[in-house]
Amino acid sequence: MSRPELGLATEVEIVDRQRSDADTIRVRVTREFNVRLCNTSCPEKNTEAGRRAKSYVNALMPVGSKATLFVPTGNALNLMDINSFERVLGELWLTEDLELGRHLNDAGFGRPVKEMG
Numbered sequence: 001m002s003r004p005e006l007g008l009a010t011e012v013e014i015v016d017r018q019r020s021d022a023d024t025i026r027v028r029v030t031r032e033f034n035v036r037l038c039n040t041s042c043p044e045k046n047t048e049a050g051r052r053a054k055s056y057v058n059a060l061m062p063v064g065s066k067a068t069l070f071v072p073t074g075n076a077l078n079l080m081d082i083n084s085f086e087r088v089l090g091e092l093w094l095t096e097d098l099e100l101g102r103h104l105n106d107a108g109f110g111r112p113v114k115e116m117g
Helices: 048-060 100-106
Strands: 009-016 024-028 032-037 066-070 087-095
Touching (some): 032 100, 087 100
Antiparallel strands (some): 009 066, 024 032
């Protein structure tokens, strides 16, 4: 699998990882919002496993780093088409072939989910 082309995907800036679990990342496009990763479910931040997962993500994605956000929606103008607890559901691609949700699963910090929303 490789990073999607821009269109329904756009470059974003990582803004904050401290306020949420490892599977929710705050990003900035023209405004800030939380992205709930589609392909993983990580332990909650108030557990030891959740703290380890969050620490791993913090090291992997420094604030200010760039990623590509892909939102699986039929309407590119409506990023909130698919949402979960006031978070946009999407994929964060850190490189051409590294999608954060699947990477967290492979690293043992998350578990795969078939469908979110």
